[in-house]
Every structure is written in structure tokens, then in C-alpha cells.
Amino acid sequence: MSRRFRIQQTLTVVWRVVKSLLGSRRDWVPGGLLATGRPHFRLPSIGVVIAIGSIVVGWWAFAGATGIDDDTRQTFDARPALFAGAISVMAMMWSHILSTRLSLLEILFGGLDRMYRWHRWSGALAVATAFLHTQIVDDIKGIPGASRSLAKAAEDLAGIAETVLYILVAASIIRWVPYRWWRHTHKLMYPVYIISCAHFYTASKPFGNGDGWGRFYSAAMIVGILAGAHRLIWMDMIKRGRPYEVSSIRRGSRFVDIGLTPTGSAMRHVPGQFAFLKFSSKGLSEPHPFTIASESSSSELRFVMRTDGDWTGRVNRQVSLGDTVMVEGAYGRSHPLPRRQNRQVLWVAGGVGITPFLSALDELNAHPRIPAPHLFYAVSNVDEAIGLPELEAAHRRGILQLHLHISDEGSRLTSDDLTSLFGPSGLSRSHVVMCGPRTLLRSMSRAARECGASRIHIEEFDIRSGIGPDLTHEVDDIINEVTTLVQARTAREPTTR
Numbered sequence: 001m002s003r004r005f006r007i008q009q010t011l012t013v014v015w016r017v018v019k020s021l022l023g024s025r026r027d028w029v030p031g032g033l034l035a036t037g038r039p040h041f042r043l044p045s046i047g048v049v050i051a052i053g054s055i056v057v058g059w060w061a062f063a064g065a066t067g068i069d070d071d072t073r074q075t076f077d078a079r080p081a082l083f084a085g086a087i088s089v090m091a092m093m094w095s096h097i098l099s100t101r102l103s104l105l106e107i108l109f110g111g112l113d114r115m116y117r118w119h120r121w122s123g124a125l126a127v128a129t130a131f132l133h134t135q136i137v138d139d140i141k142g143i144p145g146a147s148r149s150l151a152k153a154a155e156d157l158a159g160i161a162e163t164v165l166y167i168l169v170a171a172s173i174i175r176w177v178p179y180r181w182w183r184h185t186h187k188l189m190y191p192v193y194i195i196s197c198a199h200f201y202t203a204s205k206p207f208g209n210g211d212g213w214g215r216f217y218s219a220a221m222i223v224g225i226l227a228g229a230h231r232l233i234w235m236d237m238i239k240r241g242r243p244y245e246v247s248s249i250r251r252g253s254r255f256v257d258i259g260l261t262p263t264g265s266a267m268r269h270v271p272g273q274f275a276f277l278k279f280s281s282k283g284l285s286e287p288h289p290f291t292i293a294s295e296s297s298s299s300e301l302r303f304v305m306r307t308d309g310d311w312t313g314r315v316n317r318q319v320s321l322g323d324t325v326m327v328e329g330a331y332g333r334s335h336p337l338p339r340r341q342n343r344q345v346l347w348v349a350g351g352v353g354i355t356p357f358l359s360a361l362d363e364l365n366a367h368p369r370i371p372a373p374h375l376f377y378a379v380s381n382v383d384e385a386i387g388l389p390e391l392e393a394a395h396r397r398g399i400l401q402l403h404l405h406i407s408d409e410g411s412r413l414t415s416d417d418l419t420s421l422f423g424p425s426g427l428s429r430s431h432v433v434m435c436g437p438r439t440l441l442r443s444m445s446r447a448a449r450e451c452g453a454s455r456i457h458i459e460e461f462d463i464r465s466g467i468g469p470d471l472t473h474e475v476d477d478i479i480n481e482v483t484t485l486v487q488a489r490t491a492r493e494p495t496t497r
Helices: 003-022 045-062 079-098 103-109 112-136 148-173 179-186 189-202 212-239 310-318 351-358 361-366 388-397 415-422 438-450 472-492
Strands: 066-068 075-077 139-141 242-251 255-262 274-279 288-291 301-306 324-331 345-350 374-379 401-406 431-435 456-458
Touching: 045 079, 045 103, 045 112, 045 212, 079 103, 079 112, 079 189, 079 212, 103 112, 112 148, 148 179, 148 189, 189 212, 255 310, 274 301, 288 301, 288 351, 301 310, 301 351, 310 472, 345 351, 345 438, 351 374, 351 388, 351 431, 361 388, 374 415, 388 401, 415 438, 431 438, 438 456
Parallel strands: 345 374, 345 431, 374 401, 431 456
Antiparallel strands: 066 075, 066 139, 242 255, 242 324, 255 301, 274 288, 274 324
């Protein structure tokens, strides 16, 4: 092999790696939040008010705090430095609280999707204020929280934890690390938080740990530590969910339809909710959320998932009848049906986004006063129309008005389909719920607002939101290539007796 050929081969490999890391322009565009009409400040915002209030109130805890500059030995106002550190600790506390998935928090924050959105914002705030704290803090004068040696040890550990924190945040923001590895590294946020609490408790402050403000922050830190333990130890290691057994599998061209039967107590759910699934098959134990497609009156659960992804593709190939599945839930507050039964209902679904509406069909039978919802269902071909027999049966009974759009047959769902049916004010007092691909939801939500819809229910649940390409497939290819090379080399080596 010539030297020139080796250089060309090396450059080809380097370019392949760089191209994978860069991805496409679309990979680096933040997803953002869908605009869903005018802001509404009702019950869900109570949790946000409580969280912000618990953080802001700390400004008064550090009144009169002073420090001495290490270089000039002059006194300066230390309140900003100490308050930035307090914000970081409190934001990390809320980040751990919101990861517990408690039903009370769903009520306060308006659903698990919003809880995780604020979970990410809390984490970002914690990192930013931790950086500010380290940049402006100096020799603080106040009441020591512990002995000087203990406080110095905690400060040194906090410096190490700060570096780890930056690395973990970078891994969360840039999606180069595959999800199955990232979720384990993300758990390291917990010891980082405990070290931050130890530093805050032992450092000098304008108040003692036994004073009012000291007890306030101590209680907050204990709550955050317990919340992290609840998520990482109780929920992930001990409880882990309810056991189910795979009772049916239907594989489509781009989806798999799985039915589960409980082997213990059945999980209760309402239409529109979702659950986390953890399969017993090798490589499928990491939890992933999916909307429940079965009716709430049934003890069995049904989940439909696209098989385009890495994890869902393996589910499609590996899962078989009789496999054990741990189900955690149910979560979510995106109700397909309105509380006021006389309101008009509009549903928009794309592909597997039909699942929350399938779960609501029995509710239409139980509540005949609800006007038959208009369901606009968009699929690529008729084979991908999940639950079509059930939807057509509901259409024939008059409890559903089905508008099926099949792209391969020349019937693509567009905004004109909504505006031509409802007009400029036809959705002014309607209950509008949408689920499906983001591009479809954007165009349909825009059309619904043109028809007078003031609030559109869209539940966007994404545990890991970031930028950059997902390199799961590339990493798997590298692992497979290395494994093949090792196996081939082992096969060529002579065996020794």
C-alpha cells in the first residue's frame, strides 16, 4: 500500500467523521416551542410562580453582605455573588423536583411536557448563575457554616463539580452522545448538586445555618436531595413501573402496534395520556415515552410507534410475544375531549399521532352530548392509517367526522382544508387538539388560528432537547465494524493447547 493511498484513506475517514459531527443545517436549528394561540395564565402557571418566587426571595437574604477583594483588599458588595450562587442551588433543586414526575406537579405546571421544559430551563439557569458566582466571588465576610478546613474542602470539590457540570451540560445541548449513554451521564447531575449544597452550607454567609434564612435554604436543599433520590433510586432502581406482558404485535411498513396485558395491577389512564416503556429484551431497557392508544375502560394497553428511530427499530425487530414490559405512568394533561360537552371539537393527527384520539373513541360513546369531532388524519399511504377500521366505524355511527388524507393518492392535508370548512371564525369557541409531525402541526395550528381558535392543545414531550445531529447510527456502525474486526482477528489467530 503506497503512502499516497494511506493518506487518501485517512483523509476519507476524517472527512466522514467531520461530516457526521456537522450534520445538516436543520440539525443545528433549535426546535423551539409551537405557538398555540394567546397566552393563558391559569392553574398551570402556579408552579412557575412558586418556583420563581422561591428563587427571587433569596435576594433579601443576602442584604448587607460584604467581601474583601483578594488583590486590592478593599471591601465590596458581595450580594450579587452570593445571590448568584443561591440561584444556582435553588435552580438545581427545582430541576430535580421536576424530574420526579409527580402528579401534583403535573397539575401545577400543566403536564409533564411543560415540567420537562422548565426542568431544562432550570438547569440552564443553574449553569449560568454558577458561572457568574465563580467569576465574581471573593473572600466573603459573614457567619461561617462550618470549620475553615471543611469549608475549604467543600469549595475545592465544588470547583471540580463545576467543571463536570459544564461537560454534562455540553453533552445535553449537543446531541452527539447517543441517548442510551447520555441518560446515564445525566444522572451525574445528582452528585454535582449534592456537592453544591455542601459548599453552600459550609461557606460563610450573612446568616447562620440555624437562622431563618439558613433553615429556608437547608430545607430547600434537603427537598432537592430527596427529589433526586426519589427519581434515581426509588423510581429507576426499585419501583421501575408496573409489569405487563406483550400479548399482540402487528408490524406495519413504518410502525409497530403492540398490545400489553397486565401481569399485576393494571394502570389507570385517561384519553390522551402517555407512559414510559422499558422492555426486557437486550438493549431495550432504557425508558421511552409513548401515547396510550387503548381505551381508558380497558385493562390492556396499546402502543403504536414509528420504527424509523434506532430504539424503536430494535423494538420492531426484537420484541416477541410473552416479553415482559415495565410501564411507568400514566402522564400528561392533553385531553382530546373538552370539559364542556357542548363545545365543538377539532382533532388533527399525522401518522402515529392518531393514538390519543383512538383512546378517546369510547368516551364519545359514553358522552353523546359531545358534538362529533372533526378528525383530519394525514398519512402517506393507506397501510399507515393506524386504527382505520375503528375510525371508519365511529364515522358510520355518527360519533366522528373523519377527514382522511392519503398523500400517495393525491390527497395531501393542507391549511386550506381547515379554512374552507370552518371559515374565519368557525373555531372561535372550539376545543382543538393536534398530534403529529412538527411541520404538519405548525401549518395546521396557523390555519386553526386563522379560523378563530384561541387555544390549541399540543403536547410536545421531549426528554432530551438540544442541537446538533444524533450520531446513534454512526456510533453503532463504528461499534459493529470494530466488533467484526476483532472477531475476524480472533478467528485467524491459532489456538493454543
